[in-house]
Amino acid sequence: MPKLSAAAIRSKKDTIEDAARELFIKQGFHATSMRDIAKGADVSLGNLYNYYETKDSIFESIIDRYLTVIDEQLKSIFAEIDEPMEPANLRKLGANVGKLVNEHSDFWLLMYIDVLEFQNRHFRKMFDGITDRFRKIFGDKFAAAEARGDLRMGVDAAPVFTAAYMQFFNYFLVEKLFGGNRHLGLDDEQALNCLTKVFAYGTLSEQNLSRFKRSANKSLSG
Amino acid sequence: MPKLSAAAIRSKKDTIEDAARELFIKQGFHATSMRDIAKGADVSLGNLYNYYETKDSIFESIIDRYLTVIDEQLKSIFAEIDEPMEPANLRKLGANVGKLVNEHSDFWLLMYIDVLEFQNRHFRKMFDGITDRFRKIFGDKFAAAEARGDLRMGVDAAPVFTAAYMQFFNYFLVEKLFGGNRHLGLDDEQALNCLTKVFAYGTLSEQNLSRFKRSANKSLSG
């Protein structure tokens, strides 16, 4: 009574999902047939149904696995941020987001597929309550920065940090997927510098700004 | 030899395109059949082909007409901006972008369809060289603001203005289409205030900031 090992099943599912993902991204979900996937994964049509109940469930499986990968990468990006509102760290956040977008642009296309064909069912949690999540991660750092007088009077760090995060994402997504080549009129490095500066000057207190100006300004041209 | 008037043809095409657009948005392009469109527009299946060559051409026709509508609205939004870097005007830009996104969310879904199914063929021009376009529209205003000393030393207004524009767009798109309900942890008004403040403090010179603080700060809480 032969039965595939869990590893063998996982490996085969990986093959199938890799092929499916590539096709979904290249031609969309509905335009990709089960026969396409079978051919791409070098598996018979019928055999697909030994691993997945429906075509939809292949899509869902891809998303679920990808989401955990992205979540982990995001976690490690946030983990290396000790002082979230410090300009150098904001810039590094931007650079890391850029890497994430460029190395996993597939993922974001899947998100658009999800928006269009599944009412964003699977990706909803990506943005829902994101500021609260940042508050959970960096809440004490935000409070400490405020207590130190790093921030301008009346600035709530959480939404600003979220806005910076979103702006970085949007910048690289537009560059990668929407054909806005150098849409800020700057290369990526200059764009990162420019956006970082805006958020630094936009939130830091004057005393902290002058410190920032002395130390980092030279390196953030553009 | 009866022949429909141009107006009658246009009216019927409008009916068809309205139905098609609604369906494309609700269930995607490939998931929408010509039979669906025919039923939605209360037209026979065969008759569709008296007005359009293919299903693709219906999509293209919708996009073309919609693009001109959006272009005009954007033009009028920009036309009422006399001083692009002034905080009050940035905020108004944000509010207008919000209206544009919310009133025409269909349009932006079509853009995602275009990204996925047509490699963004029809929407490419939307973001390509956008900063240069702003430079053409506001170049003299940017230069004047710089000459007046409104801006911090070394700030190039064009990419910052573009970034603000993109940030507003992204904020409302995430709110409307991606299920990020109050993803900045603020309501729309507060979010506009918060973002406007960041860009104001992020770019204005100190002399101009103090003027801004006196006049507008009270109204931009959040």
Next chain:
DNA sequence: GAATAAAAAACGGACGTTCATTTTCTTTAT
């Protein structure tokens, strides 16, 4: 009654899924 418009029917093919069949391979009996 001639030309246009609309409707209906038909076409060939592709779709997601099912299913009868064959292949594969571990286990058991010899």
Next chain:
DNA sequence: ATAAAGAAAATGAACGTCCGTTTTTTATTC
């Protein structure tokens, strides 16, 4: 050691449906 057994896994033909488009038929209007 090997053959038989038998379930798991893989296959590809088959099913019924729906697809975009074309063709044929009917209705409308001058």
